[in-house]
Amino acid sequence: MILDIRGLSLSFFTHDGEVEAVRDVSLSLHKGEIVALVGESGCGKSTLCRSIVKLIPSYARIKKGQILIHDRDITDLSEKEMRHIRGTEVGMVFQNPLTTLNPVMTVGSQLREALMRLPEMTKEKVEEESIRLLELVGIPDGKERLSMTPGEFSGGQRQRVTLAIALASKPELLLADEPTTALDVTVQLRLLDLFKRLAKEQGLAILLVTHDLGVAACLADRVGIMYAGRMVEIGDTDEIFYDPRHPYTWGLLGALPSAERSDRRLTAIEGMPPDMANLPKGDAFADRNAYALAIDYEKEPPMFSVSPTHMVATWLLDPRAPKVELPAFIKRRQS
Numbered sequence: 597m598i599l600d601i602r603g604l605s606l607s608f609f610t611h612d613g614e615v616e617a618v619r620d621v622s623l624s625l626h627k628g629e630i631v632a633l634v635g636e637s638g639c640g641k642s643t644l645c646r647s648i649v650k651l652i653p654s655y656a657r658i659k660k661g662q663i664l665i666h667d668r669d670i671t672d673l674s675e676k677e678m679r680h681i682r683g684t685e686v687g688m689v690f691q692n693p694l695t696t697l698n699p700v701m702t703v704g705s706q707l708r709e710a711l712m713r714l715p716e717m718t719k720e721k722v723e724e725e726s727i728r729l730l731e732l733v734g735i736p737d738g739k740e741r742l743s744m745t746p747g748e749f750s751g752g753q754r755q756r757v758t759l760a761i762a763l764a765s766k767p768e769l770l771l772a773d774e775p776t777t778a779l780d781v782t783v784q785l786r787l788l789d790l791f792k793r794l795a796k797e798q799g800l801a802i803l804l805v806t807h808d809l810g811v812a813a814c815l816a817d818r819v820g821i822m823y824a825g826r827m828v829e830i831g832d833t834d835e836i837f838y839d840p841r842h843p844y845t846w847g848l849l850g851a852l853p854s855a856e857r858s859d860r861r862l863t864a865i866e867g868m869p870p871d872m873a874n875l876p877k878g879d880a881f882a883d884r885n886a887y888a889l890a891i892d893y894e895k896e897p898p899m900f901s902v903s904p905t906h907m908v909a910t911w912l913l914d915p916r917a918p919k920v921e922l923p924a925f926i927k928r929r930q931s
Contacts, residue, residue, distance in 0.1 A: 597667070598769050598801045599625035599648065604661035606647050615873045617643045617656070619825040627768065628799040630791065632812035632819045634848065638869055640825035641805045645773050648803070649686050650678050665769065683713050687762030691774035693754040696761075697746040703730075703757050704742030710764035729760040734790060752783035759790070763800075770794075773805040788815050809852055813837055818905070821845050824870055824880035827899075831906035838929050841908040843887045846923050879911070887912060887920050 606618040618640045625631050633641040646652055648663055650670070662669050665685055670678065682688065690696055698706060707726040711717050717725070727738035733756040735741055746754050755775060762770060772791070776784040792815060794800045806812055812819045813833060820830040821844065829842040840846055847865035867884040870876055876883065882892040889911050891897075900913035911917055922930075 597624055597626055598665065599623070599803070600662075600664040600667075601644075601648070602662040602664070604644070604647065604663060605659045606643065606652070606656060607659055608653065608656050610655060610873070613873050616875060617825050617872060618647060620661070621822075621825075621827050623820060623827065623830070625769065625801045625803055627801055628795050629818070630795050630802045630804060630816045632804045632806055632816035633822055634806060634809055634812050634819060635822035636869055637807065638872070639822040641822045642773050643825075644822070645771050645803060645805045648771060649682050649688065650675075651682075651688075683710075684765045685767055685769065687759075687765065687767040687770045689755070689759050689762050689770065689772045689775045691777050693751075693758040694746065696758045697754060699746055702743055702745055703749070706757075707742070707761055707764060710761045713765060725764070729763060730757070732763070733757070733760045734786065735760070750783075752779050752787065755779065755787060756790075759787075763794075768799070768801060770800055770802045771805075772802060774807070775804070776806070776808075776811060784811075791815060809837075809848055821848065824875065825872060826880070826909065827907075828881070828910070829906075829908045831902070831908075835903065835906045839902070839906070840926065841902055841906075841913060842910045843885045843912070844881050846926060847884075850923060850925065889917060 601621060601623040604618055604621045605616070608615040608617055621644055623631070633644065635641050643652070647658065658671055663671050665681065670681060673681070704726055707729060708722050711722045711725055726742055730738035730741055735753060735756055746757065749757060776787055779787065788811065791802055795802055804816065816833050818831065819833050819836040820827050821836070821842065822828065823844050829836065829840065829845050836845065837849070840849060844865070847863070850863040851865070865884055870880050878894045879885070879888070879892040879896055882888045885892065891911050897909045897911045899907045899909050901907055902913070912920060
């Protein structure tokens with residue numbers, strides 16, 4: 597196992613009080629596996645991703661839990677120790693490559709800077725490896741491209757350059773936080789295919805943060821659904837898309853365009869996510885949940901096991917709960 601998050605809770609301490617951004621989240625990631633985190637904006641998925649390498653604001657604090665990378669708990673490591681982990685064991689690709697790349701330095705200089713951290717690198721090897729990395733991520737004519745600045749690349753190419761830099765230290769874990777959001781569909785698909793290839797051919801474990809269930813469906817081996825800082829459902833991709841059990845997951849899937857709906861209408865989840873600085877009693881999703889039970893307003897549900905790989909936090913799975921009718925589009929998928 598490359599990544600093992602155990603009961604992680606993280607809060608932001610602001611002038612307005614404590615904001616519980618991540619609440620008791622557990623997640624594992626194995627070699628060559630792609631796991632997608634999905635949910636509405638503000639649900640905590642990006643915060644969870646960044647907390648793995650402690651790229652969190654100074655006013656944030658991990659309250660409890662463990663983050664293990666290769667069985668080593670990194671929760672209490674210093675910033676100096678974390679810089680080494682970020683530069684060697686974990687690579688990162690974020691939504692806007694312009695916030696990662698230095699606009700006045702050539703791409704070659706930035707790649708060389710990343711490669712020189714490796715002890716076995718000589719000047720000749722660095723040049724050779726820089727060209728190889730650009731070609732690996734789908735940028736041809738690498739030798740000529742090394743002398744270009746980020747502004748001379750397209751948006752999709754810049755994202756590939758950040759990926760090349762992230763891969764320079766040969767990490768086993770890649771954190772990708774909304775890496776395709778700013779790209780057009782064609783470029784997005786090429787980048788997703790590249791992620792798949794890296795996972796399959798190089799055994800790279802990838803944690804992908806996305807608001808797009810379509811991206812998760814075509815890329816991920818497993819999908820985690822987050823709401824109000826908590827993991828409310830996690831399972832194999834087929835389990836999430838064909839046998840979802842949480843009403844929030846039903847709502848997200850109902851908002852997806854689908855040929856299965858004859859009227860082509862999309863449904864929206866009514867209401868708004870809760871104020872994370874003032875979470876309601878019980879289940880945070882209760883006020884938006886058409887299937888809410890009385891207990892949802894009193895007590896937060898535990899994780900129920902649907903299968904060895906499928907866990908869901910909803911009182912509907914309690915043996916005492918009444919049976920509910922699945923949304924029609926879910927039943928059509930299952931038939």
